[in-house]
Amino acid sequence: MKTRSLFLVAFALLLSCKDKGEDTKPQENPISTFLKGTDVTSDQYNNGRWEVGIYFSASVPGKVTQVGAKMPEVGTYTVTLWDAANQSILRQKAVEVDSPEKLVLIPIDPLEITDATKKYVVSINNLSMGVAKKYYVYKKGTTDFMPFVQGSILFHNEGERVVPSGSTASVFPTTMKKNSVIGIPEITFVPN
16 A cells, blocks of 8 residues: 555656746747848948837737847947837846857846737947947848848837937937848847
């Protein structure tokens, strides 16, 4: 009887164990993934003080768990996640890029996304310690390539805005284009 009870307890424990990776959803870094897998051309610019970003929405519920940046120069850059409708800051982080060409991601308090029609903006300010730094521009000539879908994310357009002289504060990128990705800001999106 003891053997049978031990066997049943051991069997129940075995059934209750889960593989830790079983429920893990793949993380998506949609901007970097798009840029690696497309025929856009890259260039670097250093012509002013800019807040540049990308308007996006999610096709499935999930959460943004990280923001980040890839910049051609070492520095500490402000990456901001905005509500596109009311232009309010939802999350903001200082991202230290310690090596050019390297994508750096920083954890944030997760931002739940449940509405597929709601637009957000992830942007980067190209100022580091008050100094304008180089930034990337990815284009397909003058051809519009937005909107486009990458994974669970729909990118609507690029946005940009000059940061006023004497200020280092983030400003909502209002001028919209559909033929370039500038920055490069990034998010990590995890579908539910």
